[in-house]
Amino acid sequence: MAAAVLLMGSSVFAQKGKTVNFTGTVKFPDTENKYPIYLGKYEGEGFKRAFKAIDSTKVDANNNFSFKVPADKPDFYQVRVYYMDRIDFWANNDNIHVNVRGIDTAKMKIKNPPYIYMENTSVENDVINDVNLVGYLDYQNMIAVGKEQYQAKLAKEPLWINYMNDGFDRINVDREYRIKYLVNKYKDQPTVMYALNYLSTKRHQDLIMSTLDHLTKKFPNLDQAKAKKKEILDGIEQAKKISNGKKAPDFAFPDLNGKKWSPKDFKGKYLIIDFWASWCGPCRQEIPHLKEVYKKYKEKGLEILAVSVDAKATDWKKAMDDEKMTWPQVHAQESKPVMASYLFSGIPYLVVIDKEGNIIEKNLRGESLDKKLKEIFGM
Template sequence: MKKLLILLSLSLAVVACDSVNDGYVIEGSIEGENTEGTELTLRKYGENNQLITVDSAEVKEGTFMFKGGPAESPELHYIFFGRGQENIPVIVENGEIEVSAQRDSLSYARIGGTLQNELFYDFLKGSRVLSRKASSMNQDMRVAQGNRDTVTMNSLREEYFELMDEAKGYELDYVKDNPNAIVSALIIYRILSTKAKTNAEVQELYDSLTPEIKASNAGLKIKESLEKEANTSIGAKAPNFSAPSPEGEELALNDVLGKVTIVDFWAAWCKPCRAENPNIVNVYNTYKDKGLSILGVSLDRNAEDWKKAIEADGLDWHHVSNVQFFDEIAKLYNVDAIPASFILDENGVIVAKNLRGPALGQKIGELLQ
C-alpha cells in the first residue's frame, strides 16, 4: 500500500475555501516518551522534487505549533520529527489545523480542523485498513516461506491480488464520492501516470471534479498531461523541437526526418537504456540504408557522460541534449521515465511508441518494406 502514500508526495494546491487573509495555524499534540524538546520541521516538496524546510518548532509540554501565511492555496506539507524520516503529512491551508499523534505511531496521527485535512484523513483511514491487511498478509507469507508451505503461499498470492483490486476500487470510489478533495485529483494523476486506465477514462474522472479542484496544481497537472498525451498519441503529428548536438550545433527533429524516424529518449545513467542500445544499434545498421533515421534525446545532466556513452555504445546517429535532465523536450512528449521512444512515419506522424527488443525491429521492418 505504499503507492497510496507515495502519490501524496506530489506538491499540490487548490483555491482556498477559507479566507486568504487569516493565514494558517497548525496546533499539534503528541504523547509518548522522549518527546519533550524534540525539534520539528515543516517541509514540502519544491520544484525539483526536493524537500525544503518551511518552518521549525519544538515540542513543549506535549504540544507544538506552526503559524504562517496567508497561504495562497492549500499545499501538502510534512511535519518531520527530529533528524529521522518519520513524519506526519498535513495539508497547509488557511484556518486552524489540528494534529494529534502518538510518538511511536506517527503514521496513525489524526489530522483535521479544515476541509482538505478532514477529507485527507478520511482517505487515510481507509488506506490504513488496507495497509493493515497487507502487513498481515506479508507476515503470513514470511511464515509460509519459512515453512516451505507452497499451498499457503499460493493462496496468499491470490489474496494479495484480490487486495490490490480492492485498493484500486477503494481509490476509484473515493474519487467518485469526493470530487471536492485534492486527494481525488492526486489519485487521478497517478492513474494517468501509470497508464492504469485509458485517457478517455481518466478524462471522465477529471471532468467529475469540482472547479476548485480542477484549478489546483494537481488538477492542472492532469489537464496538462491529458493534452500532452493527445499531442503525442499514435496518429498525432510529433511536436517539433530543437536542441544542441554533441558538437554544439542546434539540430531540429524536422531536419532529420527519414522514411521512418525513431525519437529515442535515453541517458548515460539509465541502465535499461544502455541495455537496450545494442538492439537499437542492430536495428539501425539493418535499416539505415532503407530510410531509417534516429534522433537520440539525452536526459543527461553531464555533457561528458553523454558524449562518452554515445561513443562507448556505438550510437552512430543524430543526437541532441539540453543536458538538463527531464527538460522541456521530455515535458513536451510527456516523458517522465526512460527509456521512451516514438516511431514516426515520413510525415512525422507517430505510428508506434515504446517498442523495445524484437518488437522494435519487427515494426521498423514492416514500415520499410
C-alpha cells in the same frame, strides 16, 4: 555547543496558523554538512511544474530532523533528504514520521529509489503510502525483467526470449490494475489525486474525470482537483496535435561538439527518437536492442536520434562512453518543453517518425518496436 547542534534538527522557518509536524531519522547522515534537507512543494502547471523549496534544515546530534508544515489549507508537500530520498505527503492533520537511508554508501551509484513508509498516518496519507508501494514494486519488477531478458538472450532459448519480450507489458497491466483498485478504494479522499497521476489519461480518461468530478462535488474548495482537470483537458488537446500522422514537434539540442540536431535533419529517413537518461535502468537496458535494430535497418533508411534528459552533462557523457552508441547523441538539459510537446513524463520514450517528419507511433520499445519496424520495412 551541544545546544546549537541540536537546534539544527528543526527548521527555522516560522509558520503562522495551523501546522503539522513532519519528522525523520536519517540512517546515513551527511556528516560534512554539504547538503540540506528541504521542505517544498511543486508549483506551476503540467510540464512546467517544478519543485520549490520553502524551508530547509539539517539533522541534529541524533540524526533526526523536523519541519512545521503549513496546514491552514491542506495541500501536497515534499521533503527531499539530500536530493536522494523524496517523500510526498498531504499536510492536513497528520504528524508524520519517516526513516530514510540518507547518503548513498554504495560503491556504484544506481538510481533505484527505496520505498519509504510514512508512519502515524491517517487514511489521507495511507493513499500515498499504498500508491508508492505499487510504484516501488513496479520499478523492481522492471529491473528484474530487464535482467531476465538479458539472460534469455544469452541462453538463446526462443520460447524464453518470446515470453520475456512481453515482460514490461505484463508489468504495466499489473500496475494499472492495482492503481485502479486504489482509486476506487480511496475515491472519497482528496489524496486520491496522487493515485490518478499513475494512470494514462488516454486509456483511463473516464475514470480520472469521474473521480475528479466526484472530488469537486464532495470538496467544493478543493482547487487542486479543478486545476488537475484543466491540466488533463489541456493535455488532451495537445495529444490531438501529436496523434499518429501529425507532424512531429520540432526541437534542436547540441551534441558533444555543440552541433544542434533536429528531427528535420533526418528528412528522407525513418527516424527513431529515443528519449532517455543515464540514471534510467530500463533506458540502458533498451540500448542493446536499439543496436540490433540499427544494424538491421540502417541500410534500409532508418536513423536514431538519442535525446538525453540528464540534468548533468557529465552523467550524459559518461553513459555515452559506457554504452558506445553509434548514432547521433544530443543533450536536452532543459527538457521540460520537449517533454511537454511530446507529452511524456516517463522514460525510455521512443517515437517513430516517417520520411516526411510525421509521427508513425509513440512509446514503443522491445517487441512493440520490432513489430512496427517490420510493418514499415516489410520484413
